[in-house]
Amino acid sequence: MNNTQHKKYAPEDVVRLGHGSGGRLSRELIEGLILPALGDSAPRQLEDGAILSALKSDMVFTTDSYVVSPLEFPGGNIGTLCVAGTVNDLAMMGARPVALSLGMILEEGFSLETLERIVRSIGDTAREAGVAFYCGDTKVVERGKGDGIYINTAGIGERVYAPNPNGIQPGDGVILSGTMGDHGFTLLTQRKGFALQSDLQSDSAPLYGLVQALCAKVPVRWMRDPTRGGVATSLCELCETKSWSVTLQEGEFPLHPAVQGLGEILGLDPLYSANEGKFLAVVPGEFVDEALRVLRNEPLGVNAACIGRVTAGHAGKLLLETTMGNVRVLGMLASDPLPRIC
Amino acid sequence: MNNTQHKKYAPEDVVRLGHGSGGRLSRELIEGLILPALGDSAPRQLEDGAILSALKSDMVFTTDSYVVSPLEFPGGNIGTLCVAGTVNDLAMMGARPVALSLGMILEEGFSLETLERIVRSIGDTAREAGVAFYCGDTKVVERGKGDGIYINTAGIGERVYAPNPNGIQPGDGVILSGTMGDHGFTLLTQRKGFALQSDLQSDSAPLYGLVQALCAKVPVRWMRDPTRGGVATSLCELCETKSWSVTLQEGEFPLHPAVQGLGEILGLDPLYSANEGKFLAVVPGEFVDEALRVLRNEPLGVNAACIGRVTAGHAGKLLLETTMGNVRVLGMLASDPLPRIC
Numbered sequence: 001m002n003n004t005q006h007k008k009y010a011p012e013d014v015v016r017l018g019h020g021s022g023g024r025l026s027r028e029l030i031e032g033l034i035l036p037a038l039g040d041s042a043p044r045q046l047e048d049g050a051i052l053s054a055l056k057s058d059m060v061f062t063t064d065s066y067v068v069s070p071l072e073f074p075g076g077n078i079g080t081l082c083v084a085g086t087v088n089d090l091a092m093m094g095a096r097p098v099a100l101s102l103g104m105i106l107e108e109g110f111s112l113e114t115l116e117r118i119v120r121s122i123g124d125t126a127r128e129a130g131v132a133f134y135c136g137d138t139k140v141v142e143r144g145k146g147d148g149i150y151i152n153t154a155g156i157g158e159r160v161y162a163p164n165p166n167g168i169q170p171g172d173g174v175i176l177s178g179t180m181g182d183h184g185f186t187l188l189t190q191r192k193g194f195a196l197q198s199d200l201q202s203d204s205a206p207l208y209g210l211v212q213a214l215c216a217k218v219p220v221r222w223m224r225d226p227t228r229g230g231v232a233t234s235l236c237e238l239c240e241t242k243s244w245s246v247t248l249q250e251g252e253f254p255l256h257p258a259v260q261g262l263g264e265i266l267g268l269d270p271l272y273s274a275n276e277g278k279f280l281a282v283v284p285g286e287f288v289d290e291a292l293r294v295l296r297n298e299p300l301g302v303n304a305a306c307i308g309r310v311t312a313g314h315a316g317k318l319l320l321e322t323t324m325g326n327v328r329v330l331g332m333l334a335s336d337p338l339p340r341i342c
Numbered sequence: 343m344n345n346t347q348h349k350k351y352a353p354e355d356v357v358r359l360g361h362g363s364g365g366r367l368s369r370e371l372i373e374g375l376i377l378p379a380l381g382d383s384a385p386r387q388l389e390d391g392a393i394l395s396a397l398k399s400d401m402v403f404t405t406d407s408y409v410v411s412p413l414e415f416p417g418g419n420i421g422t423l424c425v426a427g428t429v430n431d432l433a434m435m436g437a438r439p440v441a442l443s444l445g446m447i448l449e450e451g452f453s454l455e456t457l458e459r460i461v462r463s464i465g466d467t468a469r470e471a472g473v474a475f476y477c478g479d480t481k482v483v484e485r486g487k488g489d490g491i492y493i494n495t496a497g498i499g500e501r502v503y504a505p506n507p508n509g510i511q512p513g514d515g516v517i518l519s520g521t522m523g524d525h526g527f528t529l530l531t532q533r534k535g536f537a538l539q540s541d542l543q544s545d546s547a548p549l550y551g552l553v554q555a556l557c558a559k560v561p562v563r564w565m566r567d568p569t570r571g572g573v574a575t576s577l578c579e580l581c582e583t584k585s586w587s588v589t590l591q592e593g594e595f596p597l598h599p600a601v602q603g604l605g606e607i608l609g610l611d612p613l614y615s616a617n618e619g620k621f622l623a624v625v626p627g628e629f630v631d632e633a634l635r636v637l638r639n640e641p642l643g644v645n646a647a648c649i650g651r652v653t654a655g656h657a658g659k660l661l662l663e664t665t666m667g668n669v670r671v672l673g674m675l676a677s678d679p680l681p682r683i684c
Contacts, residue, residue, distance in 0.1 A: 022570025
C-alpha cells in the first residue's frame, strides 16, 4: 500500500442537488463516476431509451426497488442486491436475464466514495449474472428526504423455461436451494450491532445459472425466490386457492448455525426471514433426488434440501411438521419484524 | 353532494412500515388500493414478473424515477408525470409504448387517500397513453427517510419509427410542439406560493399520439422531450461533437403569457425550464410547414412553432439570435434553479 497514493474522493465530495438537475453536473456524475464504475455493464448509449433487438421467444418484465438499511453489510450491499434481486425474479419465471435499467434516487450529502463503491458492485454483479444495463436515471433529493441511496432496477428476460404450476400434485417435492434466512439474519445482526464470531453473511447472488442447471435436467413445476416474507410467505402464496397443501418438515431445513442459534435466542423464525440468493422449486416426486444432485453440484446449491412435499387434504394450507412431530398451519408474514430488508 | 356519504379513508389511514413487508399488509395495500385504483391498467398477474409476447420489431427500454415536489400541482401530479415521462421517452425513440413497470417507495405516515388519488392518476394517464402496467413493487421507508412517495417507472416500447440524426444538415428546421417551460414555471409558482391570476398549468401529457401524427407525414430526423434542463440543454446535447450548429430565434418561442411575465420578473429563462408534454423535432427544411400543419391540427400541438434552424459554422454550438438581433452561445444548464422538478 502506498500512503501517498492520491485518494480519488475527499470527505467533502458528496452528492449535491445539482447532480440531479439534468444539466452539466448530472453529466459530470454520470460520465465521471457512474459509467466508469459500471464498466462494461454500462449502457452504450445515453439517449432517452435504449434499443434492443427483438427477442425470439416470450419476454419477462419485472421491477423492484431497493431501500435496504444499512447500505453495506457482510456479503453484499444495495448494489449487489439490486442486480441479484431483479435477475432472480426473471430467473424464477424461467427467463434468461437480458437487459436491466438503473434508477437511482440519491440524497444530498451522500458520499461519492460510497456511491462509487456501490456502483462498482452493481457492475460486478451484472457481469456475474451475464446481464447489462441499457438505460438509467439519477435523481437527487434534499438532505433528510432520503437515506443515502435508493435504487430501482427493472429487468427484461427472454423466456427459456416455462414452469407449469397447474401440474403440481400431491407427492411433488419442495426443494430449497440452500440455507434459509441468511440475508435477513445478517441484516438483523448489523442493525442490532451484534458482534458475531461467525461467517454468516448475506446470500445475495444471481441465480440464473443454478436455475439453468436444474431446469436442464428436471421438469420444474414452480420456482420462487423467497425474499421479503421468507420461505413461509412464498409457500402460503403458492398454496392459497389450491386443492392441495404443502407440508414442510422442520427437521430438513438447511440452516446456517448462526441463524439457528440467533433464531432460538431471539425467537425469530428463519421461515419468515428474507433470502436473496436462494430459490424454492416444486418438482415431481420422482425427480427430487436428481434435483438435489444437480443443485448440490453447483457452488450456489451445495446446501440444497428437500424441505417438504405437496400433500393431499387441508386444501390451500401450508403445514409445518415440527421436529417434535406436531403439525401446525403457517400463515403469511403479518407485519414486518425487520423493515427495509431489501 | 351527500354529506353523510361514507368517506373511504380516515385521517389515521396512512402508510405503515408493515405495508412494505412483503406479507399480509403488503397484499392488503396492493389488492385493496393499488390494483383497484389502477383499474384496467393494472397488472393481470402478481408473480415475480410478467410475461409479454415477443415483439415483432426492435424494442426500446427506458426508465425514470420521479421525486417531484409538491406531489400535486395544477395540471397533474407525480402519477401523471410518471406515466407521461416514461411513455414520452419511448415516443422520442420512435417507439409505441407497450408495457410499464411501477416501483413505489412510500414514506411511513403518507396518507392513503392521497396515495389512492395518485394511483388513480397513474391508471388514467396509462389509459390515455394506451399502455398498461405489467409489474410493480412497493417499498416503505421510515418517517423522515422519504417525502411521501417516490415513483420509478420503466417502459418497453415497440419501435415503429427510426429517426436518423446522422441525416441532420444545415437548413433543417427545429420544431417545438408547444409552449415552453410550462411545467417548470407551474412548479415554481407552487413552491414559492405565488397566487397567479392565470390558467398556467403543467403540460404533463403522453405524446405518442402526437409523434405518430407527425412521423406519418414527415421524415423526422431527431426528437427529444426537453424535461429537466429544458429546451436549451436538450439542444446543447444534440449539437455537441457535431459539424454544424443550431440557431434559435428568440422571437419565435411559443410562450404562455404567465411564463413570459414571470420569466422577466424573476430573471428565469424558459429555455432552461422543464417541459413534461412537449417535444423538439428536427425536420428537413422543406417539411417545416407540413410539420407545423400536422402538429397544430392536434390538441396537444396547437402552439407548435419552428423555433430555429440547423446552421453551418460554429460547429457544435447552440446559438440564440435574440429579438434585438444579437447572437450568443447557449450552454447546458449548469446547476439547478429548481430541484425536484420531476
